[in-house]
Amino acid sequence: MKRSEFRSDRSSASFSGNMRAGLMAGAAMVALAAPAAAEGQLVLLVWEGYADDSIVKPFEEQTGCRVDPIYVGSNDEIVSKVMSGGGAADLISPSNDTAMRLVDAGVIAPVDPAKVPSMADFMPQFQNPEWLMKDGQLYGVPYGWGLIRIIADADKVPADTDSLGFLWDPAYKGQISVWDDIETLYMAARYLGFENTYDLTDEQLEAVKAKLIEMKPNIRKYWFTTGEMGTLMSGGEVVGGSSWEPTLVELWAAGKNVIDVKAKEGRGGYSDSWMIVKGAEENECIYPWLEYVSTPAAQALAHKVTGFGFPNSKMSAELDEDTRATYERLGMSDSEALTNIDWWQPAKRRTKYLEIWNQVKAAAQ
Amino acid sequence: MLLWLLPPVAWFSVFILVPYAMLFWYSLGHTEDMHFVPGFSLANFARVFTDEPYLGVILKSARIGLTTAILSAIVAWPLAFVIAFHTRSASVKFALYLLVIVPWWASYLVKAYAWKTILGTNGILNATLQGLGFTDEPVRLFLYNEFSVVLTLTYIFTPFAVLSIYAQLERIPTSLIEAAKNLGAGGWEIFWRIVLPISVPGIIAGGIITFSLAFGDFVAPVLVGGSDSVMISNIVINLLGVAFDWPMAAAIGLVIITLGLGLISLTGWLEEKTKVRL
Incomplete structure (x- = not known):
């Protein structure tokens, strides 16, 4: 429940996200009152779940550093808090559609990978990923990640489906649901074969728009929260569409015969990273935390809480048997199978x- | 004397004047890479009226608000009438009154969500229809379209219409009805010529509330709306949260407030005109 709650409104805007924003303003003021850079204390601006007690407690015991998390509901919240300065946080965990925007704005300090030895065990995708590299320097430590899955009911859609095309198939009139988010716009751009997903020209955007309007007769509903797609699928409202991994896992766990379509046009991928807010570099708790959250054990704990993928290739060995089987079924432990992924970037416009x-x-319609 | 004025003036300034002034200030600027750049441009207002989808969505939201207001009034009137005139015992009257208000103690989200389980493909309504043999296949037209949005909004906001119509009907003295009867008026005539006209200001007052609430709603379209059920508040939230385009959101807000002021002035005038001295 928890994960579906907090995943729901990261980059889509939601009312709960906005309410959270209101609460956050209060929390941020409290954080400002206590200087973030105080020794032995770490202020994190993170997704709910990234600073769950089960993860934080062992770290606090090991290091004596106190961790104060501030939860955010969207990447924009992270940006506005960090941009407004004032030492609101030491570490933040934005997604790859936001990371470089912050680096370009000059508010992030680079990471010294030598001080985070566990990064050596990260899957190749997460060693110096493009979305964290600027002028040969690394600006973050990759953390939770995942793919936007295209899923389909195996009883209604051919099991060998390997293209996004079925979403437009008139056979599924009123039986498709896709995410109410610009990721769906990215998806249509991929289907149209545009390679510059995040920097489309006006003509390309018009083509994408026409393509998405063409899909509307098939749309039962644009889903808004993660849990919703699961309900739509299991309630017989739709036969397929896009979803987050936790939804797919839930459907599998409920014994539903759902295919994870590996679209040849590519899949969207998000990847959150721990980034050091400029001015907090000297905080002595930073590198112990970065190293701690990069270890297989801590990432396994985080997977348990969030259901996300994690970059350490040894993480899956720490999971219990069932969880590991699901993780492998999602193809998240095999870096070589993770091809054709259109990792999110900040959309230029x-x-x-x-x-x-x-x-x-x-x-x- | 001045001391008495202080709280209302302070309230008015802090919660009305300053926020609206800020809204106006924002609406004249623009954003560059997530930073607000102040300015004195009416471009955002021009965009509301010329760029898709803003004006179209405002009009659609107004249509949904109006439909909701009309349906709420139709549902509410007989109920208010029964509570006002056909409930003799005071405790039954109170119980009915309470039943109208009680749903407001439940969360809006829960109530809106409940309609999903009623109207869905495998929902209660479809199960019943199939069970009774009216249809062989589930009817998919009940949910995820404008119908389900209007139905949910009507259900949720009808209590406001009931309360304001009831308040108006309560004011009709029984002596007035008795006098009409003595003068030979029949039941229908009393209804058409006395009760209904007197209730009009209540219908209008309830209508303003239900219209405004439904017009600005953003939960129903998200929960039970279909592929084209986006409403203006959803767009504003998107502009604030995803696009970070606060100036545009402020401009839309001001356009809506202006339309709202116009509407309220019009209905206020109507209410005044239709008022009957009792």
Whole structure:
């Protein structure tokens, strides 16, 4: 339950996210009152779940550093808090659609990989990933990650489906649900074969819009929270669409025959990273924390809480048998199988993308 | 004297004047890479009226609000009438009154969500229809479209209409009805010529509330709406949270507030005109 709650509104805007933003303002003020850089204390601006007690407690006992998490509901919240300065946090955990934006804004300090030895065990994708590299320097330690899955009911959709094309198939009129988020716009761009997903031209955006409007007769509903897609699938409302991994895992656990479509057009991938807020470099608790959360044991704990993928290749060995089997079924432990992934990047013209997405939603069927 | 004025003036300034001034200030600027850049441009207002999808969505939201207001009034009137005139015992009256208000103690989300389980493909309604042999296959038209949005909004906001119509009907003295009867008026005539006209200001007052609440709603379209059920508040939330386009969101907000003020002035005038001295 927890994970579906907090995953729901990371980059899509939601009312709960906004309420959380309101609560957050209060929490941030408390954080400002106590200087973040105080020795022996770490202020984290993170997703709920990334600083769960089960993860934080062992670290506090080992190191004597106190961890004070501030939870955020969206990447924008992280950006606005960090940009406004004032030492609101020492470490943040933004996604790859936001990371470089912060680096470019000059508010992030680079990471010294030599001080995080466990990173050596990370899967190759997460060693110096593109979304964290600038001028040969690494600006974050990869953490939770996952793919936007395209799923389909095996009883209604051919099991050998390997393309996004079925989402437009008139056979599934009113039986598809995709995420109410600009990721769906990215998805249509991938289907149209545009390789510059995050920097589309006006003509390409128009083509994407037309393609998404073409999909509307098939759309039963644009889902909004993670749990929703699971309900739509198990309630017989839809036969397929996009989903987060926890939804797919839930459906499998409920014994549903659901295919994880490995679309040849590519899949969207998110990856969160721990980033050091400029000015907090001297905090002595930073590197102990970065190393701690990079270890297989800590990442296994985090997987238990969040259900996300984690970069340490030895992490899955720490999981119990069932959890590991599911993790392997998702193809998350095998770095060689993780190909054709269109990792998120900051969309150059986010406002424009969003306007197009709103136009699609407002368009009559 | 001045001391008495202090709380209302302070309240008015802090919660009305300053926020609206800020809203206006934001609406004249623009954002660059997530930073607000102040300015004196009306471009955002022009975008509301010329760029898709803003004006279209505002009009659609208004349509949904109006439908909700009308349906709420139709549902609420007979109920208010029964509570006002056909409930003799005071305790039954109180119980009915309470039953109208009680759903408000439950969370809005839970109530909206409940409609999913009623209207869904495998929902209660479809199960019943199939069980009774009316249909062979589940009817998919009940949920995830404008119908389910309006139905949910009507269900949720009807209590407001009931309360304001009831308040108006309560004011009709029984002596008035008795006098009409003595003068030979029949049941229908009393209804058409006395009770209904007197209730009009209550219908209008309830209508303003239900219209405003439904117009600005963003939960129902998300929970029970379909592929084109986006409403203006959803767009504003998106602009604030995802696009970080606060100036545009502020401009939309001001356009809606202006439309709202116009509407309230109009209905206020109507209410005044339809008022009957008792």
